[in-house]
Amino acid sequence: MTAPTPIYVTQPFLPDLAEFQPYLEQIWSNKILTNGGPFHQQLEKALCEHLGVEHIALFTNGTLALVTALQALRITGEVITTPYSFVATAHSLLWNGIKPVFVDIDPQTLNLDPRRIEAAITPQTTAILPVHCYGHPCDVDAIQKIADNYNLKVIYDAAHAFGVQTTPGTSVLRFGDLSVLSFHATKVFNTFEGGAIVCPDAIAKQRIDHLKNFGFVDEVTVVAPGINGKMSELNASFGLLQLKHIDIAMVRRAAIDARYRAALADVPGLRCVRDAGQAVANHSYFPILIEPDFPLSRDALYQRLREQNIFARRYFYPLISDFPMYRGLPSAAPGNLPVASEIARKVLCLPIYPALSDADQDRVVAQIRACA
């Protein structure tokens, strides 16, 4: 018997190759490959319109965008963040010589718990770096209130939150001082590799544009020790093409999400994570929690699915605070992070991507139900 075709947790959305050809021809005739070329400018404009934000600065990837966002606001000392995220969130702090201070998550939204932030603030705290985990918005109002009270900056890691709106017409990217997007191949909107910083005003964008280009203002003036974080024309042009298909991709993701919820609702010991009540969701992930009354442990279910060539992923396990460069921090102690520690033991993200067929989704559901 041949093994069933593999189903991965995600698959990048790729338009017909022929659709990309004209963009390549344009680049070949322009002979402009990077340095804020025409496609870079077009994509910034198109994303502002699509996302409903004023200013955006494109980057080579989300991690460099995070590192640069912290530089742009001159963040130092300690920053409060979540252990329940992709490791780049905290790495961006270490790359800036900043000490991460981990605060536990809310058991419902799995985002940084605003009720626990104040207790972690010290005289060295300068900012809060929350994550809109799975594209579910943080409690942005509660976080801003604390930031205002203690004079802290807020930078959102919005790598999962492309296209999400908190209320109709209000992008989640409008909150905080800056928001950082990732356009990595595994994300809802991808440019192969890519990222961006969403900025509230033209001055912030200008500083960020200098920082992502070595600090150059003109041919002979360098105002800051900047980095090379510029998105190339190849990536930017692909982004423009990708944007043409994003609405249909989102509709398909929503349908897959709804089908999982219906098919798994009655499985004992299995809980589908609810969204955070956002007006527009992007269904970037489909996390489920395996409770003690499910017949298999989370890891046994993960293995069982792998044996069937279904590659679900344990996002986010291990916690960032469990990695060697973090676990010595006082805030990384599991006792300080009981909710995140529990969720990391229970979570499994099921395959969700626009090209996932109903038949393949049914295969995933059938395998899980067979274990229940």
Ligand SMILES: *Cc1c(COP(=O)(O)O)cnc(C)c1O
């Ligand atoms: C993907 C991701 C990043 C990093 O983005 P890259 O574009 O891969 O550098 C940062 N934070 C979170 C939460 C992510 O999921």
